[in-house]
Amino acid sequence: MKLWIQLQPKRSFILAATFLLTLARAQAQVPTPGDPQEQAIIVLGGTVHIGNGEVIENGAVAFENGEITMVGSASEAQNMDLSGYEQIQAEGKHIYPGFILPDTDLGLVEIGAVRATVDNEEEGSLNPNVRSIISYNTDSELIPTFRFNGILSAQIVPEGGMIPGTSSIVQLDAWNWEDAAVVMDDAMHMNWPGRFRTEFDYSTYTIKRVANERYPEQVQKLKDLFEDAVAYHALEDNKTVNLKLDALQNLFNGNKALHIHAEEAGEIAEAVIFAKEQGVERVVVVGGYEAYLVADLLKEHNVPVIVDNVHRLPVREENDVNLPYKLPNMLKEAGLKVSLAYRIGMNSRSRNLPFLAGTAAAYGLGKEEALKMITANTAEILGIDDILGTLEQGKHATLFVSAGDALDMRTNQVEHAFIQGRKVKLDAMQQRLFEKYKEKYSQSE
CATH class of the missing domain: 2.30.40.10 (Urease, subunit C, domain 1)
Structure with a gap:
């Protein structure tokens, strides 16, 4: 009895705190x-x-x-x-x-500094079996703020590792993830490893590029995974189920696209060639800062580009200061299908997607061509142009x-x-x- 009396105040405090948190959340519902x-x-x-x-x-x-x-x-x-x-x-x-927002973790991350509200990645580097849709939170307070700018659909994408998993396309007005889903498991995502990585030099307080010594090892891991998936695909129907290899199967018949996240020209070229050699039918480049340098290769293989974040500074010192603004028009002029996204930084910034299109319009595209990059082009790239x-x-x-x-x-x-x-x-x-x-x-x- 004495122990119960001692614990009672603490228990009451916990119950009261839980009640207040629940009440506060109830008042802040979307x-x-x-x-x-x-x-x-x-x-x-x-x-x-x-x-x-x-x-x-x-x-x-x-x-x-x-x-x-x-x-x-x-x-x-x-x-x-x-x-x-x-x-x-x-x-x-x-x-x-x-408007359609591709490549976002909206509904997967609420407050980046609060771990309990972050559910956008799994442990490990190769997770093709991970499905972002089941973690999508329709009660996110961020979702209504996207609708204020006309963003009514989004592609919800996982993060982390070389293969973070599968995205899904949702509409931004739903009770739960089942109701929100427009297309489940639309694309597999791959973060292609770079030959170089950035490193902060505390002696000079500058950022420098250093060679990625693990690059060959990382690429070999991807090759092994895809070769295993091809071999698994060739087995009879009564095979033992392997969830990771099973998740890759629709890449080889065109039912699912492979979205390759890469920025530099060399990375983009190597990743696209890798995917085609492995028999992947539908490839999309996401990020694509230097895609204009390998535009011929992308056009040859009919690879569209989702340009991430027009509102940024050039990556290289020798670049034109307005290069990020001009990039969508440069890729369009090269004959590529182009869409716009805004993944860099906090996901709440993605609500500014239409204003990226506005900037691109001012730097060569024109308004209606820029509009296509957040409507018709995005729908075509995501494979939903028959409905959106x-x-x-x-x-x-x-x-x-x-x-x-x-x-x-x-x-x-x-x-x-x-x-x-x-x-x-x-x-x-x-x-x-x-x-x-x-x-x-x-x-x-």
Whole structure:
């Protein structure tokens, strides 16, 4: 009894703390996902950006049961029977397909400094059997802030090691990961080892490049894994299941893409040649800072590039200071399919994806070509262009209305957003705090 009395205060404290944490979390919940579309909706009078380079001034987009049923001019829509439609007037505004964010750990990492909220990698270097989708957290407070900029779909990618695992594509308004999934296990990811690594020199307080002595060993590990996977693939159906080798099988029949994360020209070339020699049918380069130096090789093998982070400084001293801004247009001019991502740094920065496109537009692309790099091109590279990426009849009604140019941070203001026809609540913690303290200080006056 004495021991129970001594422990009781501590136990009470733990219970109280747990209750308070639960209460705080309950108050900070993300908005409830939208209800399935019940009434047909038409957006009228806005500038419709199809996503494939086409623009319709004074256009209209109609959708029903989560699917786009009409895209055309407002005058065409006036000839329709709109009595059963909810009508949204968008004169002077812009209508876009939902932006698609590739290569992100959104929903896998909440607060980088809090280990309990980080679930983006597994132990070990070769983990092809890891699936990011089962760790995707639909209650992340970051997700609503991405929707504010028109990002309505994302490719959730694991990290760590040479093969961190398999990504999945999700829509950003769901109760759980099963509901969120648009395409499960769309691509295998490989971090190609570099011949060089950076090292900080404390004697001079500079960063220097040193040779990666483990490079041959690391490449050999990848070769051994893929050769084992090919041999495993050739076995009869009654073989003993090997989860790691089994996860690689769809690379050899084209059902799954291999996304190779590499920056330097030599790494990109070696990685692409390696993948093709191993029989991988669909290859995508992610990062690709020096992809323009091996553009001919990439074009020869029909390899698209997902450019990570246009908003950065040049990597090499001899580079043009504006090279990162010009890179998307340089690759496009070289005949490559190009998409944009924003993986470097905190994942919350990825919400600025449309403004990367805006910068690329200003450095040679033009707005509609830049828009394609976060809509149609991304959908094609990820293999979801039959349902997302453009405003076309039969595709998912995943779109938004902005008061101004969505690629310009000064005018991007999302007023309406829909994911598979569902109305998305454009609300988050920041808005709730604004209302809370506005009420507090208005009362104090």
